[in-house]
Structure formats: C-alpha cells, structure tokens
Amino acid sequence: MPFWDLQSRLGINVDGWMTTQCNEQPHNKAARCHVFQKEWIECAHGIGWTRAKKECQLEFEDFLECMHRTKLQKRLEAIRLQREKLIKEGKYTPPPCHSEKLEDSV
Numbered sequence: 001m002p003f004w005d006l007q008s009r010l011g012i013n014v015d016g017w018m019t020t021q022c023n024e025q026p027h028n029k030a031a032r033c034h035v036f037q038k039e040w041i042e043c044a045h046g047i048g049w050t051r052a053k054k055e056c057q058l059e060f061e062d063f064l065e066c067m068h069r070t071k072l073q074k075r076l077e078a079i080r081l082q083r084e085k086l087i088k089e090g091k092y093t094p095p096p097c098h099s100e101k102l103e104d105s106v
Helices: 006-010 034-044 049-055 057-068 070-089
Strands: none
Touching: 034 049, 034 057, 049 057, 057 070
C-alpha cells in the first residue's frame, strides 16, 4: 500500500482505465460495449499477451469497433459522398425536409 492513497482519497480509479465497461453503471444496465469486452477478456485470460494478440484478434477488433465506431464512420462518410455525387449529377433530389433551408409551410 502506498504511503498516500490518493486514488481512494480523491475518489478516482486511474488503474481501471481499460475496464471501464465493467464498472458499475447507472440504473444497473450494462454498458454499450460490455459484451464485446467480456468476450475479449474471456478469450485472452490465461494465455498471455503474445498468444492473445494472435488468437483473440477478432474479439479485440469487435471491442475496438464498438468503442470507437471507426467502420461505421467510414460507411456513413461513403454514403454521404455518394449522396452528394448523385445530387451533383441530378439523379437524386433530396426531400424538402432534408434541405438546408426550411420554409414556413404551416
């Protein structure tokens, strides 16, 4: 035990930064990525970091995707660019509710 236990005195947990999904959640509901983190931890438990990087790669990628949503962002960007391309070519006209200027129709 350290001489000054600052973490408990300040009410913070610096050591638990990677397992934030396992912390107590409001209304006792599981966190968004809790299932993916649990699968990754169960896969990597007891086999060591070197083997876990190879054998648990899919679970780790699923966990990171859930946390950061990088694939989702790339997909939404591709959809937005395709929409803009079709609008420029005149093959698609967005509905009035999606236009930037709103008109008073009421």
